[in-house]
Structures are given as structure tokens and as C-alpha cells.
Amino acid sequence: MSHGRHVTMLTEGTYPHVHGGVSTWCDQLVRGMPEVDFNVIALTGSGREPVTWQLPHNVYRHTAVPLWGPPPPRTLRSALRGKARRSFTDTYEAFLLSLLDPTRGGFSEALRELALLARSGRLAPALRSESVLRLLMDLWTRPGTGTADAAPTIHDALTATDLLEHALRPLGVRIPRDSVSHAVSSGLATLPALAAKHLDQVPFLLTEHGIYLRERYLGYRTAEQRWPVKALLLGFYRELNTEGYRQADLITPCNQYNRRWEERGGAASDRIRTVYNGVDPHAFPEAGPEPEVPTLSWCGRVDPIKDLETLIRAYAFMRQEIPRLRLRLFGPVPAGCEDYKLRLEKLAAEIGVSDGITFEGRIAQVAQAYAAGSIVMLSSISEGFPFSIIEAMSCGRTTVSTDVGGVREAVGDTGLVVPPREPETMARATLALLRDDERRAELGRRSRKRVVEKFTLHQSVDGFRHIYRELAGQPVLPVQPGDDWTQRLADPWYRELAAEGNLW
Amino acid sequence: MVSGSLWLKVPGGNTLPAIPRPRRTATAAADPMDELVERFDAFIAAAVHPDEIAAILESDGMNDEYIRLTYGRHDSFTLAEELYTRVPRSFPEPRSTPDPWKVSLTACLLRGVVFALPGLAYLLGAPLLEGPPDRLGLPAGTLTLLAGALIGWVWDQTLSHRAYSWLGLGDRAAAGRTLLAGAPAGALLGTAAALAVPGGPPFSYAFAAGQALYVGAATVLLVLGRERVLLAALVPMAAGAVLALFVDLPVRVRVTLLAVSLLAACLLAVRELPLAEGAAAALRRVRERTRGRPGGGPVRWRMLRGTEEEYAPRGPRLADSVPYGVFGLGTGLLVLYAALGEVLAGGPAEAVAAPSAVALTLSMGPAEWLLYRFRSGSLAGLRAARSPRAFRRRMLATLAGCLARYLAVLLALGVSGTLLWPGAPSLTGARAAALLLLGAVMWSGLLLQSFGAVRAAAVVCASAAFVQSLAVLTGFGQPRLVQLAVAGTAAAALATLVCLLLGRATAHR
Incomplete structure (x- = not known):
């Protein structure tokens, strides 16, 4: 790629093998930049997971790196002997001590040494040796370490060493020297990027959706x-996380709220740049008139993290004031959450509001889910930068949502934000809006305006387009209003985003 | 083998800890920090870092503004740090530590029976194999059948390993394809081996062909865990054999019973295999080859895959499977010599020690169960030991216990077999010792194999079989003594290997 514009995208357990929020976001990015070539390196479980996304033509290579694949073959060449063996033992000792004692440091240097070994295929065999096990037993039973009091057993040492061996496998994965590495989560996906940054000076971009x-x-x-x-x-995840924050040339959280953890983890605040998720205003057009019957609409996965109990209790409270009020819940029940749905139905029956609540299931045209409500609700206890809120706003509906993650940043002054897990507060806020038609309409108009101004897909993808150029050392192009580099993203795949939008 | 994501999640992704809700009745007068400590006590005590507590507080929906208003602390991190120092650490044990090596004894015994039961076919087929004894003084056709059985057995050990490896990778379809190609090939090979031995009565070749087919079918059913189905298929033949002990069955009935069992086993095995899919895949491959262009899947990157092939999913390598065949060959020959050694060395035909061979075959069921017991015991040892030395001691104790139990079972089987078998040579001290030593070789060999150290076990067993073959062919030494010496040396070598390899905790992943 002589023009230097290719990107190595590093994912863990998401794109292109699994459906979900982060994967949708990756797909948006890749499709939104047809002029940039992508090399996708996906960390997976067994390496046998099927590819569930259709990869566009600018993905020139895709590699699945299995964390749980068979152990790498042990050869005579891969065994460490003499000086190399002693040097590895010293490195690994420093590595383990940095994990066991957060104040000690030394993780970064040790990881560099381990990366060299990993690239030559000698790390995994070394980590499977008996002496490594003895070293760990020796270190974590030393009086004064936190672990000594917990009386670790040989089984613990074996389990921990094994987990570390598997977790460190991505360290040996090489990234093309002339690309920009883009890890779309912290943690294991940053390992190849860290190695490439240390050894080949490859620019490193880190994006975080969740924490x-x-x-x-x-x-x-x-x-x-x-x-x-x-x-x-x-301890390993903590140190690795910190190392990623320290080494990344740029960190792009999807909301301001995440910065707290990033700065806590050692990221310099001048290297954090928030790039908000975006929505296509054409795919989520103005919803038109409100439903005749006053209705609350909610859209997402039926999952405990969405705290629908609070929403149902708030609804029960509102029903006493407005008996006609309905609550419509749109979205799929993911595998394993069937019990949660049953629990919700039972709760609704107990407080006597079953007749007003409908579980609508997955819906093809998600924009209709927002149009179906007079107000769109969100009751989650944890969110990144929820798609359901910006999509609802794009449809010109106002929102009442809980103050978690980046919700406040998304909503601004175009909707109401209430504390999480407080049904009564949520109910009072919603009632006030329901009774004031004029204010509701005004907030709806402002919502759409806010999305068009700040949270379009175009802006989101363009943000990364500029960041890639910047990191690749190319002149940054000025952003022109009406710039139509980003193709209009209204393909059928976009429905996926629409259906599962607020997955994180 | 562990598989899946690095962090073990409860299905459904509900990883939120169940935090007790605040009591609505709590009055504002109480210190909110005390209430918080009380509510989160167990989580705070078990935390590995203050940030873990911050994560839990945030997952409970607490944001910094709420924390500032209610607790007067700057943010969740400060609050978490204070909670972390306020509550002393405690180390709760995981709620359940399941034993992954727990297996049902009946299932193992059933496998032992299924291994030994086909032997009855020889009884049922005996009248058909009549003829003058061969030049070694063995009953007519013995060598033909043995050659077929041995080669079939070696092939199927290799095949089983490949199929089990695919199953271990979670790819049942690939296991099915392996068996679909391998089992018929093994049947052909076994038949060819039998045909290569001249001088048997004509029926012995037909019998050997049937035997080879059966071994293939049985491999399929055993690998895919269909022991019960296989047992059902064997019922007609076994019933006939038992009946034949008391009544003189006509030849036609005998052949029919043999054929029915064989046919049933084959049909049941075929039913388990992806026949249509295999045929389609073969056809596709032939077509692609004749057309001379690679199959273009819908996904473009398949063609673009570059130098990163090392991460491509790969199946078991052939070099990993061959030692299983070699190990099978070694143990097969050793068992053979245990039964026929004295005859082959020029002894009387009556010296066939069939009960030893039967006892060894039947003991495979308990042997398998005891292998699981050993793994379970050594896992308990890993969990209890706080130093490598302590683990080694516990492992050795478990090992001794399991081996002793196996040998006791084997001896009991050998003694009862000798008593029941009409005209069997008596189980003298030397014969019993040889049987037990051979049992020790088999069990420790299987133990090493189950820990993946099959190469070492294969080398020892194949060398032992080679030395014993050499002694038989050259007529060196007294056969019984040679057998004792060879089995003793092999057992000692394997015991050393077991102690060396399995004494290391890393062998027990």
C-alpha cells in the first residue's frame, strides 16, 4: 500500500464473527471508507467461528487468531537454553511481580521482551514449562504479597499460567509496518498493536466503546x-489496560464519560479525543405525528443491564395518572435472557399493568419503533453511547433516560435525564412531558437538530478518516460542510444496526 | 480441554453481580457509608483492587454526581478506595469445583464387554475353520485371522485418534468424514493382511473379511459413543455362541447369526456417518480437479489469505496419530505372545493361554475407569498441594492405588477365566506374574497415552514386542522366561517414565 493508507483493525470476540454493537460499528467504519484498505485481525475462541458479516472489498485480508486453539508445536528450536533461558526467567519474574503488586511497575519493559520471544514462537513453549510454574509458586506465596494470604495451590498456579499463556498468544501476531493499527477495544486486542508499536514503530489508535x-x-x-x-x-488485565492507554498515540472513547476510567488508567488527557457514534438521519427520518393513544416506546435487547423493572414500575406509577397510557417494548430477547423476560412479565402482572405493556419483539424497520411512542424511554444502568437514544432523536422524538455513561452527552438539553433505578423520579419527569404537548414537540424538533448537527454517521466515520490520515503522517484535509465522501449508508445491513442498535 | 472465552460467563451474559437493594426504610440519620459497607460487604472483601469496587458501584447505577451528593466523595474511585481499605480482605472459595473426570463405572465396564464380546465369534465360527493344524501346531486359520485382526487393530487405533481429535476440536462433521474415509480403508487393509497369509482353510478368509468389516464398524460406533448400539448388534452372535456351548448348532444357523450381527453393526455404523455429505464433498472435489480451478466461496478473503496461514484452523497432524497405531501394534503383539508365546516357540498346542488374552481384553473396561480415577485423584492433588513436592507425593499415592486396583481386577479375571475355560493350562506363578507384568505395561502405557505422552509409550511397547518377536523367531531362551524378562523390563521403563513425566504438575493441564 504505497499510499500508506491501510489500517490493521484488531478486534476481540466481535467483528466479523459475532453480531452486536461493536461489530456493527466496525462494519460502519469499514464500509464508510471504501478508499481505505483494511487488514482485519480478529481474536476468537477456537478459530473455527464462522464469519457472520459479509466483508466488503476493501477488507484485503482477514485473519482469525484463536486464543484457545491447540498449543503451538514444541520443537527443539523453540526451547530456551542457557543464557536465553535465564534472561527469560528474569523477564517473567518482573512480569509476574508487576501483576501481583500494582505499585511495582516493570510491566512495559517485560512485555517488550516477551513480544520478541512470542514473535520467534518461543514464548508459548516457555510458558508451558515446569520452571515457570515453580517461579509463580515461589513469587505469589512470598510473605507480604496479597496472594500469599489466600494460600494459592499448585492447581491455581497451573490455571493462572495457562490462562496467561492463552491470553499472551496475540503478542506474536505481526502487523504490517506501513499500516496504522486500530484496536477497537482495550485488552488482548492491543497486544499485537503494542508489540508493533515497540518493535516497528507502527502508529497505534485505541477505541473504547465499553470500558x-x-x-x-x-x-x-x-x-x-x-x-x-x-x-x-x-492484575494482568489492569496492567495491560494501563499499558495500552499509555502507549496509544490516540484514544478515542465514544463518550466523555469513559474518559474517567481512561485517565484513571494512565491515559494523558491530551491524547484522548471523543468520537461519538453516529446515526444516518436518512435511515431514521422525521417520525411525523405522535400516536393517538399516549404511548411510551422502548427499543433494545431485553437484558438485565437495561433494568426494565424500573421502567415497568415507573409505567405503573404513571398509569394511575393517565390510565390510557401504553408501554411498548421493541427488541429481541437474546438467548439466555428468556428468564429475565418471564420475570418482567410476572412483575407487570403483580403490579397490575400487564394489559398496558406489549413485548413487540424484533422489528424490521426500527424507525417505526420510535415513531410508535410519544416519548422514547431508556432505563439502563450502564451504557456507552446508546444508539437507541440518538436514533430516537434523529426521528424527532424526545427522550427520558437514565443518567449513565454517555447518555447525558447524547441528550444534551433535548430530553430529560433522571437518576438510574428510581422509578418514581422517572415517572414524574415523564408525566410532566406527557402533559405538555408543546414542550414535547419543541424538544423533539431540537433532538433531530442536535443529531443532524453533532451525531451523524458521516461525522463519525469522517472523524476516523481524519485520524487515520493524521496517524499515517499524511496531511489532514480540511472538513468541508456537505462533504460526501461517506457513502449514504442505507444498505440492508444497516437494519442490523437499527435492530440491535444499543447493544453496548 | 478448556474452550471458549477467557472469562467464563454465565450463559446469557448476565454478569451483573446480584447486589442487595438498599432498604427503602433506612433512615437518613444512619451514616450512608455504613449502609453502603453493609450492603456491599462480601463484594468489597473479595475485591482484588479498589477499581473492582468502583466497577461494581457503577454497575449498580451509581454515578459521580450521586456519589458526591450522598457520600461526599469526589467520584466512584475515591469512594471505592475508601471502601477497599475499610473492609478487610477475605478469600471466598468458588461455590462448586466440579470433577471433570467423573465417569460412570457401568459405561466403562460396558466398553470392556464390547471389546471382549466379539471373541465369541471365534467360538461360533470354530466348526467352519476346521482343518489340519498349521506348521506351528496352531488350529487351522489362526494366523490368517490374527494377521487380519492385528493390522485392523493398528489401523483403527490411528483412525480413532484422528476422529477423537476432531471431536475434541468440536468438529463432529470432520470426525464423521474421517471415519467415513478411514473405516472402509481399514476394513480393506485388514482383509488384505489376512489374504497375505497363505495356508488357511477357505472359510478363514471370509471370516477374516467379516472381522475386518466389524472392526471398522465398531470403531465408528465406539468413537461416536454408541456402545449400547454396538452391544445390541452383537447380541445375536453372542447368544448363538453361548447356545453352541450346550447344543450342536447346524452350520447354516451359525453363519446366519454371524452375518446378522455383522450386518447390524455395519448398518448402524453407516447410519451414524454423513454418507450423503461425504459423497457430495468427494464429487465436488473431483469436479473441481477436472475443471482445474479453485472453489470460489462467497467470501473474497479466503483467496486473499496471505502469510498468516499459521493461524488457519488445522486438524490433527498425521504425525500425531501414527504413534497411536504403533502403540496399538506393540500392545497387540504382546497380548498375542502372552496367549500363544509357548506354542509359537514349539510348545504343545494345548499351551494356548487364551484366558490371559481374554482377561486382558475384559480388563480394559476397569482399566479405562481407573484411568479416569487417576486423573480425578491427581486433580484433587493439584487442588490440595501447596508445593510441587507435595503434589508429587499425592500423585504417586493415587498412582499406586489405581495400579494396584487394576492388577487385582486383572488377576481375578485371569483366575476365574482359567477355572472356567475348558482345558486351559493352569495359572502357575510364572504365568500369573507374566500376566500381571503385562497388565502393568498395558495400563501404564494407556496412562501415558491419556496424558499425550503416547510416543514414549509407543517406543517402549514396540521395542518390547520387537525383542520378543526376535526371541520367538530365533528360538532364543526359554519362552516363559523371555516373556517375563521383556514384560518386566518394559514395565520398569514405563513406571520410570510415568514417575518422571506425571510427577510434573504441568503434565496435568
């Missing part, structure tokens, strides 16, 4: 491992 580290902290709560394993692995 990777926060999700690891929450996800590990349900894991089956003992405390020492959890402490070591979360």
Missing part, C-alpha cells in the same frame, strides 16, 4: 477460579 477493564472486573465475579487466580489475571 474493557470494568467489564473484566464484573465478568470475573462469576468465574470459577480461586482468589489468587482472579487477582493475578485481573
Whole structure:
């Protein structure tokens, strides 16, 4: 790519193997920049996951790197001996100590050494050796370390070492020297980018939708491992996260709120640039007149993180004031959340509002879901930069939503924001809006205007187009109003976004 | 083998911890921090870092503004740090530690029976194989059948490994395709091996062909976990054999019963295989080859895949499967010599120690179960040990226990077999010792194989079989002593290997 405009996109467990919010966003980006070539490196589980997205022609290569594939073959050449062995042991000791003690440091230097070994195929065999296990046992049972009190066993050491070996496999993946590396999440996806940055000076862009580290902290709560394993692995994710924040040339969160974690993790604030998610105002046009019966509309996955209990309780409260009021819930029930839906239906029956609530399921034209409501609701306890809110706004509907993640930034002064998990507060705010037709209409108009001004897909994709040029060392083109580089994105694939929009 | 994402999630993605809700009755007079500590106590105590608490607080819907108003702290991080220092650490154990090596004893015993039951076919077929004893003094056709069985067995050990590897990768379709191609090939090979041995009665060749077909069908059914189906297929033949002990069955009935069981096994095996899909794939491949251009899938990148082939999903390598065949060959020959060694060395035909061979075959069921017990025991050892040395001690104790139990079962089978078998040579001290040593070789070989150290086990067993073959062919030494010496040396070598390899915790991933 002599023109230097190709991008290595690094994903973990998302594009192009899995459907969902982050994948949709990746697809938007790749399709929105037909003039940029993409090399997609996807970290997957077994490496046998099918490709579920149709890859456009500017994706010139796709590689699935399995984290859980078979162990790399052990050859005579890959074994470390003598000085190399001693040097590895020292490096690995420093590496483990940096994970066990957050104040110690040394992770960055150790990771560079490990990257060299990983590239020559010698890291995985070394990590499967008995001496590495003994080293860990020795280190984490030393008096004074946090793990010593938790009495780690040989099984813990074996489990932790194994998990680290698998987690470090992406470190050996090479990125073309003349590309820009773009990790679309923190964590393991940044490993090849970090190695390429250290060894080949490849520019490194980091985008975060959720907060990777926060999700690891929450996800590990349900894991089956003992405390020492959890402490070591979360230590690894914490250090890796910090290393990513420190080394990235630019960090692009999808909302201001995420900056808190990024700055906490060591990111310099002048290298954080928020690039909001965007929506195509043509795909979500002005919705027209409100429904005759006053209706609250909600759109998303029926998932506990959306805290629909709060919405149903708030609705029950409002029904006492406006008996005609309806609540329509649009969106699929993902596998595993069927129980949650049952629980919601039971709750609605208990408080006697079942007759006013309908679960509409997945809908083909999502814009209609927003048009079906007088107000669009969001009751989540955690969000990034929710598509359902900006889509609703694009349709010219005002919103009542909980103050989580980037919601406040999205809504601005065009809707109402209430504290999460407080049904009564939500109900009062919504009632006030329902009773004031004029204000509702005015907020709806301002909502659409806000999206067109600030959150179009065009702006979002263009933001990255400029960032890529900047990182590749090319002159940054001035942004012209009406710039139509970004193709109009109203293809059938866009419905996916529309149906599953607010997935993170 | 663990698989899936690095962080084990409850299906459905509900990873939010169930946090007790605040009590609405709580009065404003109480210190809100105390209320918070009380509500989050278990989570705070088990946290590995203050940020973990911040993550939990935020997942509960607490934002910085709320934290400033209610708790007077700047943000969730500051609040979390204070909570982290306020509550002492505790280390809750995981709620359940499942034993992945738990298997049902009946299933294992069933497999043992299914391994041994086909032996009855020889009883049923015996009148058809009549003829003058061959030059070694063995019953007519013995060598023909043995050659077919041995080659078939070696092939199927290799094939099973390949199919099991595909299953282990979660690719049942590929396992089916492997079996679909491999089982008929094995049947042909077994038949060819039998035909290569001259001098058997004519029926012995037909019998050997049937035997080879059966081995192929049985491999398919056993790999795909259809032991019960296979057992059902064997019922007509087995019933006939038992009946033949008491009544003189006419030849036609015997042949029919044999044919019915064989046909049933083959049909049931075919039913498990992706026949249509395999045929279509073969046809497609032939067409592509004749057309001379690569198959263009709908996805363009397949063609564009560059130098990163190392990450391409790959199946089991052939070099990984061959040692399984070699191990099968070694153990097969050793069992053969245990049964026929004395006859082959010029002893009387009555010296066929069939009960030893039957006992070894039947013992494979308990052997398998004890392999699982060993893995389960060593896993418990890993979980209890706090140093590599302590683990080694526990592993050795488990090993000794399992081996002792296996040998006891084997001895019991050998003794009862000798008592029940009409005209079997008595189980003298030397024969019993040889049987037990051979049992030790088999079990420790299987143990190494189950830990992936099949190459070492294959080398030892194949060398032992080679030395014993050499002794038989050259007539060196007293056959019984040679057998004892060879089995003893092999057992010692394997025992050393087991202690060396399995004493390391890293072998027990």
C-alpha cells in the first residue's frame, strides 16, 4: 500500500464473527471508507467461528487468531537454553511481580521482551514449562504479597499460567509496518498493536466503546477460579489496560464519560479525543405525528443491564395518572435472557399493568419503533453511547433516560435525564412531558437538530478518516460542510444496526 | 480441554453481580457509608483492587454526581478506595469445583464387554475353520485371522485418534468424514493382511473379511459413543455362541447369526456417518480437479489469505496419530505372545493361554475407569498441594492405588477365566506374574497415552514386542522366561517414565 493508507483493525470476540454493537460499528467504519484498505485481525475462541458479516472489498485480508486453539508445536528450536533461558526467567519474574503488586511497575519493559520471544514462537513453549510454574509458586506465596494470604495451590498456579499463556498468544501476531493499527477495544486486542508499536514503530489508535477493564472486573465475579487466580489475571488485565492507554498515540472513547476510567488508567488527557457514534438521519427520518393513544416506546435487547423493572414500575406509577397510557417494548430477547423476560412479565402482572405493556419483539424497520411512542424511554444502568437514544432523536422524538455513561452527552438539553433505578423520579419527569404537548414537540424538533448537527454517521466515520490520515503522517484535509465522501449508508445491513442498535 | 472465552460467563451474559437493594426504610440519620459497607460487604472483601469496587458501584447505577451528593466523595474511585481499605480482605472459595473426570463405572465396564464380546465369534465360527493344524501346531486359520485382526487393530487405533481429535476440536462433521474415509480403508487393509497369509482353510478368509468389516464398524460406533448400539448388534452372535456351548448348532444357523450381527453393526455404523455429505464433498472435489480451478466461496478473503496461514484452523497432524497405531501394534503383539508365546516357540498346542488374552481384553473396561480415577485423584492433588513436592507425593499415592486396583481386577479375571475355560493350562506363578507384568505395561502405557505422552509409550511397547518377536523367531531362551524378562523390563521403563513425566504438575493441564 504505497499510499500508506491501510489500517490493521484488531478486534476481540466481535467483528466479523459475532453480531452486536461493536461489530456493527466496525462494519460502519469499514464500509464508510471504501478508499481505505483494511487488514482485519480478529481474536476468537477456537478459530473455527464462522464469519457472520459479509466483508466488503476493501477488507484485503482477514485473519482469525484463536486464543484457545491447540498449543503451538514444541520443537527443539523453540526451547530456551542457557543464557536465553535465564534472561527469560528474569523477564517473567518482573512480569509476574508487576501483576501481583500494582505499585511495582516493570510491566512495559517485560512485555517488550516477551513480544520478541512470542514473535520467534518461543514464548508459548516457555510458558508451558515446569520452571515457570515453580517461579509463580515461589513469587505469589512470598510473605507480604496479597496472594500469599489466600494460600494459592499448585492447581491455581497451573490455571493462572495457562490462562496467561492463552491470553499472551496475540503478542506474536505481526502487523504490517506501513499500516496504522486500530484496536477497537482495550485488552488482548492491543497486544499485537503494542508489540508493533515497540518493535516497528507502527502508529497505534485505541477505541473504547465499553470500558474493557470494568467489564473484566464484573465478568470475573462469576468465574470459577480461586482468589489468587482472579487477582493475578485481573492484575494482568489492569496492567495491560494501563499499558495500552499509555502507549496509544490516540484514544478515542465514544463518550466523555469513559474518559474517567481512561485517565484513571494512565491515559494523558491530551491524547484522548471523543468520537461519538453516529446515526444516518436518512435511515431514521422525521417520525411525523405522535400516536393517538399516549404511548411510551422502548427499543433494545431485553437484558438485565437495561433494568426494565424500573421502567415497568415507573409505567405503573404513571398509569394511575393517565390510565390510557401504553408501554411498548421493541427488541429481541437474546438467548439466555428468556428468564429475565418471564420475570418482567410476572412483575407487570403483580403490579397490575400487564394489559398496558406489549413485548413487540424484533422489528424490521426500527424507525417505526420510535415513531410508535410519544416519548422514547431508556432505563439502563450502564451504557456507552446508546444508539437507541440518538436514533430516537434523529426521528424527532424526545427522550427520558437514565443518567449513565454517555447518555447525558447524547441528550444534551433535548430530553430529560433522571437518576438510574428510581422509578418514581422517572415517572414524574415523564408525566410532566406527557402533559405538555408543546414542550414535547419543541424538544423533539431540537433532538433531530442536535443529531443532524453533532451525531451523524458521516461525522463519525469522517472523524476516523481524519485520524487515520493524521496517524499515517499524511496531511489532514480540511472538513468541508456537505462533504460526501461517506457513502449514504442505507444498505440492508444497516437494519442490523437499527435492530440491535444499543447493544453496548 | 478448556474452550471458549477467557472469562467464563454465565450463559446469557448476565454478569451483573446480584447486589442487595438498599432498604427503602433506612433512615437518613444512619451514616450512608455504613449502609453502603453493609450492603456491599462480601463484594468489597473479595475485591482484588479498589477499581473492582468502583466497577461494581457503577454497575449498580451509581454515578459521580450521586456519589458526591450522598457520600461526599469526589467520584466512584475515591469512594471505592475508601471502601477497599475499610473492609478487610477475605478469600471466598468458588461455590462448586466440579470433577471433570467423573465417569460412570457401568459405561466403562460396558466398553470392556464390547471389546471382549466379539471373541465369541471365534467360538461360533470354530466348526467352519476346521482343518489340519498349521506348521506351528496352531488350529487351522489362526494366523490368517490374527494377521487380519492385528493390522485392523493398528489401523483403527490411528483412525480413532484422528476422529477423537476432531471431536475434541468440536468438529463432529470432520470426525464423521474421517471415519467415513478411514473405516472402509481399514476394513480393506485388514482383509488384505489376512489374504497375505497363505495356508488357511477357505472359510478363514471370509471370516477374516467379516472381522475386518466389524472392526471398522465398531470403531465408528465406539468413537461416536454408541456402545449400547454396538452391544445390541452383537447380541445375536453372542447368544448363538453361548447356545453352541450346550447344543450342536447346524452350520447354516451359525453363519446366519454371524452375518446378522455383522450386518447390524455395519448398518448402524453407516447410519451414524454423513454418507450423503461425504459423497457430495468427494464429487465436488473431483469436479473441481477436472475443471482445474479453485472453489470460489462467497467470501473474497479466503483467496486473499496471505502469510498468516499459521493461524488457519488445522486438524490433527498425521504425525500425531501414527504413534497411536504403533502403540496399538506393540500392545497387540504382546497380548498375542502372552496367549500363544509357548506354542509359537514349539510348545504343545494345548499351551494356548487364551484366558490371559481374554482377561486382558475384559480388563480394559476397569482399566479405562481407573484411568479416569487417576486423573480425578491427581486433580484433587493439584487442588490440595501447596508445593510441587507435595503434589508429587499425592500423585504417586493415587498412582499406586489405581495400579494396584487394576492388577487385582486383572488377576481375578485371569483366575476365574482359567477355572472356567475348558482345558486351559493352569495359572502357575510364572504365568500369573507374566500376566500381571503385562497388565502393568498395558495400563501404564494407556496412562501415558491419556496424558499425550503416547510416543514414549509407543517406543517402549514396540521395542518390547520387537525383542520378543526376535526371541520367538530365533528360538532364543526359554519362552516363559523371555516373556517375563521383556514384560518386566518394559514395565520398569514405563513406571520410570510415568514417575518422571506425571510427577510434573504441568503434565496435568
